[in-house]
Amino acid sequence: MNWKRSLIGAAIAIPVVTLLAYGLTQDPRELPNMMPGKPAPEFALPVMDAENDSIRLSDLRGEVVVLNFWASWCVACRSEHSILYDAAARYQPRGVRFYGVLYKDATGFARDWIARMGGQNYPNLLDPASHMAIDYAVSAVPETVIIGPDGKIAHKQMGVVTDSLMRVKLDSLLAVVDK
Amino acid sequence: MTRLLGLTAVTTAFALSLYGLITIVIGVRTRRPHLVRSGRRAAYANFAMLAVATVAMIYALVMHDFSVSYVAQVGSRSTPVFFTVISLWSALEGSILFWGLVLAAYTAAATFFTRDRLGALGSYATATMLAVGSFFYLLLVGPANPFRLVSPLPLDGPGPNPLLQNHPLMAVHPPLLYLGYVGMTVPFAFAIGALLSGRLDDTWLKETRRWTVTAWMFLSLAIIAGMWWSYEVLGWGGYWAWDPVENASFMPWLTATAFLHSMMVQERRGMLKVWNLSLIVSTFLLTILGTFLTRSGVLSSVHAFTQGNIGYFFLGFIAVALIFSLMLLAGRSSELHSEGKLDSPLSRETAFMGNNLLFSVFTFTVLLGTLFPLVAEALRDEKVSVGGPFYNQMTLPLCAALLFLVGVGPVLPWRAASVKEVKKKLILPGVAFLLAIIASFALGARHPYALLAFGFAAFAMVCNVGEFVIGAQARRRAHGESALTALGRLIVSNNRRYGGYIAHIGIIIVAVGIAASSTYSVEKEATLRPNQTLAVGDYTLRFRQLWGEEQPHRFVVGAQIDLLRGTKEVGRIDPRLNYYDSQEEPVTTPAVRTRFTHDLYVNLMAFDRDAGHATFAVWIKPLVGWIWTGGLIVALGALVGALPLQKRRQVTAARPTEVVAA
Amino acid sequence: MIGKLLLIASLLVPQASAPKTSPSDSLLEAQVREVGSKLRCPTCQGLSVAASPAALDMRNVIRTQLKAGKTPEEVEAYFVSKYGGWILLRPEARGFNLALYVLPGLMVLGGAVLVVVLARKWSRAGAGEVIDQ
Numbered sequence: 001m002n003w004k005r006s007l008i009g010a011a012i013a014i015p016v017v018t019l020l021a022y023g024l025t026q027d028p029r030e031l032p033n034m035m036p037g038k039p040a041p042e043f044a045l046p047v048m049d050a051e052n053d054s055i056r057l058s059d060l061r062g063e064v065v066v067l068n069f070w071a072s073w074c075v076a077c078r079s080e081h082s083i084l085y086d087a088a089a090r091y092q093p094r095g096v097r098f099y100g101v102l103y104k105d106a107t108g109f110a111r112d113w114i115a116r117m118g119g120q121n122y123p124n125l126l127d128p129a130s131h132m133a134i135d136y137a138v139s140a141v142p143e144t145v146i147i148g149p150d151g152k153i154a155h156k157q158m159g160v161v162t163d164s165l166m167r168v169k170l171d172s173l174l175a176v177v178d179k
Numbered sequence: 180m181t182r183l184l185g186l187t188a189v190t191t192a193f194a195l196s197l198y199g200l201i202t203i204v205i206g207v208r209t210r211r212p213h214l215v216r217s218g219r220r221a222a223y224a225n226f227a228m229l230a231v232a233t234v235a236m237i238y239a240l241v242m243h244d245f246s247v248s249y250v251a252q253v254g255s256r257s258t259p260v261f262f263t264v265i266s267l268w269s270a271l272e273g274s275i276l277f278w279g280l281v282l283a284a285y286t287a288a289a290t291f292f293t294r295d296r297l298g299a300l301g302s303y304a305t306a307t308m309l310a311v312g313s314f315f316y317l318l319l320v321g322p323a324n325p326f327r328l329v330s331p332l333p334l335d336g337p338g339p340n341p342l343l344q345n346h347p348l349m350a351v352h353p354p355l356l357y358l359g360y361v362g363m364t365v366p367f368a369f370a371i372g373a374l375l376s377g378r379l380d381d382t383w384l385k386e387t388r389r390w391t392v393t394a395w396m397f398l399s400l401a402i403i404a405g406m407w408w409s410y411e412v413l414g415w416g417g418y419w420a421w422d423p424v425e426n427a428s429f430m431p432w433l434t435a436t437a438f439l440h441s442m443m444v445q446e447r448r449g450m451l452k453v454w455n456l457s458l459i460v461s462t463f464l465l466t467i468l469g470t471f472l473t474r475s476g477v478l479s480s481v482h483a484f485t486q487g488n489i490g491y492f493f494l495g496f497i498a499v500a501l502i503f504s505l506m507l508l509a510g511r512s513s514e515l516h517s518e519g520k521l522d523s524p525l526s527r528e529t530a531f532m533g534n535n536l537l538f539s540v541f542t543f544t545v546l547l548g549t550l551f552p553l554v555a556e557a558l559r560d561e562k563v564s565v566g567g568p569f570y571n572q573m574t575l576p577l578c579a580a581l582l583f584l585v586g587v588g589p590v591l592p593w594r595a596a597s598v599k600e601v602k603k604k605l606i607l608p609g610v611a612f613l614l615a616i617i618a619s620f621a622l623g624a625r626h627p628y629a630l631l632a633f634g635f636a637a638f639a640m641v642c643n644v645g646e647f648v649i650g651a652q653a654r655r656r657a658h659g660e661s662a663l664t665a666l667g668r669l670i671v672s673n674n675r676r677y678g679g680y681i682a683h684i685g686i687i688i689v690a691v692g693i694a695a696s697s698t699y700s701v702e703k704e705a706t707l708r709p710n711q712t713l714a715v716g717d718y719t720l721r722f723r724q725l726w727g728e729e730q731p732h733r734f735v736v737g738a739q740i741d742l743l744r745g746t747k748e749v750g751r752i753d754p755r756l757n758y759y760d761s762q763e764e765p766v767t768t769p770a771v772r773t774r775f776t777h778d779l780y781v782n783l784m785a786f787d788r789d790a791g792h793a794t795f796a797v798w799i800k801p802l803v804g805w806i807w808t809g810g811l812i813v814a815l816g817a818l819v820g821a822l823p824l825q826k827r828r829q830v831t832a833a834r835p836t837e838v839v840a841a
Numbered sequence: 842m843i844g845k846l847l848l849i850a851s852l853l854v855p856q857a858s859a860p861k862t863s864p865s866d867s868l869l870e871a872q873v874r875e876v877g878s879k880l881r882c883p884t885c886q887g888l889s890v891a892a893s894p895a896a897l898d899m900r901n902v903i904r905t906q907l908k909a910g911k912t913p914e915e916v917e918a919y920f921v922s923k924y925g926g927w928i929l930l931r932p933e934a935r936g937f938n939l940a941l942y943v944l945p946g947l948m949v950l951g952g953a954v955l956v957v958v959l960a961r962k963w964s965r966a967g968a969g970e971v972i973d974q
Contacts (some may be wrong), residue, residue: 566930
């Protein structure tokens with residue numbers, strides 16, 4: 001055995017092992033979040049159960065908007081329901097606009113779901129071909145987008161929102177509006 | 180009861196593997212043969228323990244003994260018995276148990292067949308296999324223990340992953356894969372045995388040749404079966420997506436294939452010794468790395484079925500295996516001298532060196548692509564995807580060159596070829612090359628790589644078939660045998676060589692199938708109302724109606740379609756969607772109609788129950804069936820090559836328990 | 842179970858447009874597949890937009906944009922602007938990503954040189970001579 005040479009072997013092995021160790025600390029399913037900071041893409045979509053109404057983002061300029069992409073078949077959306085309900089109850093009176101966006105779902109199921117969950121205190125938009133969802137780079141529901149008064153995306157949550165997150169984000173945006 | 184039996188068996192197996200490892204190493208180093216023999220017996224007992232544990236698990240699965248954690252995890256009273264039995268490998272813990280069983284079987288068998296013949300080399304090889312085994316048995320006792328107690332006792336379980344209980348090929352693919360993957364441990368262990376014992380001649384290579392060829396056969400079959408399964412279940416009309424899990428099975432295949440060729444150069448000419456050791460060590464490490472990548476959730480994959488908290492255990496094992504074998508290899512490299520000399524640059528030796536270069540670059544490219552997202556994230560904090568378009572761009576030239584070598588290699592003789600002779604031998608294949616290109620161009624092929632693939636395939640086919648023809652004709656002249664007898668005796672007389680050529684022929688057929696089906700498939704996507712028709716190629720599909728059927732473990736939605744060619748009705752197909760309770764998304768069962776020249780592949784993509792209409796994706800893919808057929812021929816070639824048809828030419832002199840301190 | 846089925850079935854209901862398959866569409870379809878095969882489907886693991894059954898909506902968006910006169914490159918750029926370079930299955934060959942394309946090439950060259958050097962060394966060697974590999 002030539003021990004000096006054998007150290008070369010060890011030297012090759014170490015970076016490989018380090019890389020793999022790093023890999024273990026990462027979640028490969030995590031997707032990049034490119035949207036924050038970009039102007040929110042325009043949409044004009046009908047409102048569920050009020051098909052003659054439609055909501056146009058450009059009409060909401062200067063306001064804080066919360067968009068929650070959800071579906072009745074999505075399990076995580078159930079746990080998110082009460083958080084969003086509370087946040088809407090608290091912030092809608094202060095001028096924040098809340099909209100649900102139905103993702104790959106049928107209105108019938110959505111209505112049943114809302115009834116089962118005990119109601120929803122904001123309107124839902126219909127995005128049947130997922131055009132809006134793709135514009136907002138939605139990859140899996142739930143996802144929540146918060147748009148600032150400047151029309152730019154202030155935050156995009158991939159996955160379930162928390163109560164404190166809603167408070168922090170919305171309070172800081174409302175502070176800008178109040179100035 | 181069953182649970183305790185299984186638990187006792189795996190715990191004993193772990194203890195036995197450590198005992199065997201330690202006694203053998205001490206026995207060899209202190210020259211106490213009785214310790215080595217005791218260690219060997221531990222390897223046999225180890226196999227018995229794993230067999231008991233596996234039988235206990237299958238029994239628990241079939242009896243729906245939900246007190247056993249693995250049964251509670253993958254069992255369900257409504258799952259058919261067949262899928263219940265094969266759910267042994269449908270999740271992490273069961274797969275590790277099965278892996279352990281296969282490894283213990285290989286360890287016991289390889290130890291038994293080489294006992295008392297190889298001295299320190301063989302003893303160290305057994306110790307290496309036991310060391311690898313002890314890691315897997317540690318997993319079974321610790322983080323991947325399938326025999327944990329579940330309390331309170333559940334009444335029923337969720338059943339295995341729906342994707343894995345949707346097709347009978349799942350009964351075939353995983354066992355083949357483990358037989359192939361784990362089989363590579365045998366040549367690896369003997370290589371380590373050679374390095375440790377200092378017996379660096381080609382003994383380890385010769386002793387493990389059959390094991391390597393057999394493992395390679397299983398791995399080849401496993402890859403083909405995996406492709407077939409993807410094709411029949413995933414519903415996207417393809418069979419290979421360059422997914423990390425697929426790459427993980429492919430990389431060791433590439434290095435093992437390179438090894439099968441370069442080992443001949445060492446056997447015949449005494450060259451490439453360090454290289455051969457490196458190849459077999461890489462092959463083994465790649466099987467472990469592949470398992471780590473796919474089982475620890477480091478990379479995302481369509482096939483990442485089983486994940487658990489075993490990442491750090493695996494990482495530790497990879498670190499030890501990698502550092503140990505690379506240090507050993509580097510430390511011994513100065514003692515490995517090349518004995519032979521190259522007589523001519525135009526020889527089979529050089530063709531094999533070219534072949535090895537291409538396989539190495541191929542492996543490196545796949546490894547680079549597989550790990551690059553990790554590297555980019557670690558160094559640049561950037562998310563990058565590496566997928567099909569990258570691999571196709573990078574590896575198609577390599578595939579073309581390899582296909583060319585498949586033809587040239589057999590034509591070139593060992594040592595030195597006369598240019599005149601080679602030219603003469605290549606005239607006919609060259610004509611075939613041109614004819615194939617002209618013919619495929621006339622048939623409408625325009626894609627440059629496809630044209631090249633068809634050309635080289637014809638070239639290589641004539642080269643390889645030519646070897647059989649020339650050999651058989653020589654026998655007929657010499658012995659006056661009939662054509663068929665001559666061919667049979669030719670193959671038996673040198674089964675290694677002709678087995679290799681049979682495998683070549685299989686590979687060529689696979690290559691043609693892949694080239695044709697990936698470049699010339701016709702695809703259509705459409706939504707149909709009942710009785711509406713869709714024309715694809717010369718088929719017409721008439722959608723009749725949707726149907727639904729409640730089955731014990733799932734709900735099936737099918738679309739009845741009448742199939743017409745011209746105006747003639749040729750049959751009915753029913754692509755389906757299967758809804759399992761445990762999963763939101765349905766599992767597809769596309770309708771696949773395989774013919775010699777093409778497959779018709781219809782997948783039900785979506786349906787509207789109320790309106791009665793359905794969306795279909797329809798493919799006509801040429802020559803897909805050739806891939807599966809070619810794969811079987813490859814395996815047949817490997818089998819022929821591995822059979823012990825020839826008498827051992829030189830009996831390895833039984834050296835009395837030769838002990839060399841490392 | 843049936844309730845669940847109804848629930849799930851809706852998931853898959855595309856906004857069923859009547860099938861239009863005139864010959865001129867086949868070119869468009871080929872383009873949709875071409876663009877889709879280069880993009881990674883975000884909702885599924887590892888498959889491309891062209892291959893994944895779950896990416897029906899994204900294929901529709903590609904189709905719509907191509908029909909509206911965008912070039913395939915512009916459509917790709919749209920998706921990159923949304924999901925980042927992550928969505929490209931073949932990373933752009935610039936910057937750090939160049940390593941992906943350059944390293945295998947270097948290995949071919951290096952390996953070829955090594956094979957030639959070794960071959961020459963070994964062919965010069967006398968029969969009995971022992972050479973360090």
